[in-house]
Amino acid sequence: MEGTGFAWLLALLALAALVIYYYNRLVFNRARVAEAWSGIDVQLKRRASLIPALVECVRQYMHYEQDALQAVVQERQRAVQLADSPLGQRAPVEAHLGTQLRQLFALVEDYPALKADGQFLDLQRTLTDVENHIQMARRYYNGAVRELNVRVESVPSNLVARAFAFAPADYFSLDDPRDAQSPNMEF
Known part of the structure; x- marks a missing residue:
């Protein structure tokens, strides 16, 4: 009887150790996803901060292309307004x-000058x-998401x-595969 109690205690300790291990891995993966999103966020804010200078520089030359400039300005404003929004709302913008x-x-x-x-050129x-x-x-963010999602969905970590x-x-x-490409800024 005493040996059975000891076996149960060992089994409970082993189970607790597994739960702690999988919990810590999940926490690590969730933190990696948050850190990866932060990396994207920094770059998106960096891009948004460059756009006003770009628009002003281009505006001096492109008197006839005001619609294109206005579209960039409006999209930048939408992006800045959604800076603290969830990924699902922000990514399409x-x-x-x-x-x-x-x-x-x-x-x-069309503007050689x-x-x-x-x-x-610096911009x-x-x-x-x-x-x-x-x-x-x-790419880093999606890799971190993949790792988290695999842990969330696979046995036995999905139980934890x-x-x-x-x-x-x-x-x-x-949504549009063309959006995955960087703007072609080679002249």
């Missing part, structure tokens, strides 16, 4: 902002760098996830 930037840079092709302007390089960082941050209300995270996905 950010993707549309990328589309507007691509359209603006396509119009720049602008393409040679030093300030514009172009910086925005290209930011867009590349956003793309890398998206359910018990402690861990939920799968949303991937950073884009």
Whole structure:
């Protein structure tokens, strides 16, 4: 009888150790997703802060393209307003902002003097760098989401996830495949 009690105690301790292990892995993965989203957020804010300078620089040359400039300004304002919103609300707006930037840079092709302007070239390089960082941050975020979601959905960690209300995270996905591409800013 005494041996049975000891066996039960060992079994409970082993079960507790497994629960603690899986709980800690889930917490780690959830923190990694939050950190990855923070990386995307930093780059998106960096891009948003560059857009007013870009618009002003382009405005000096593109007197006839006010609609394109206004579209970029409006999308930036929407993106800034949603800065603290959940990913599901923010991602489509950010993707549309990328589309507007691509359209603006396509119009720049008709303005040789602008393409040679030093300030514009600096902004172009910086925005290209930011867009590349956003793309890398998206990949890192989606990898972190994948790891969390696998833990939340696979046995036996899913039992711990359910018990402690861990939920799968949303991937950073884009509705339009063209939005996955960085704006072409090479002139």
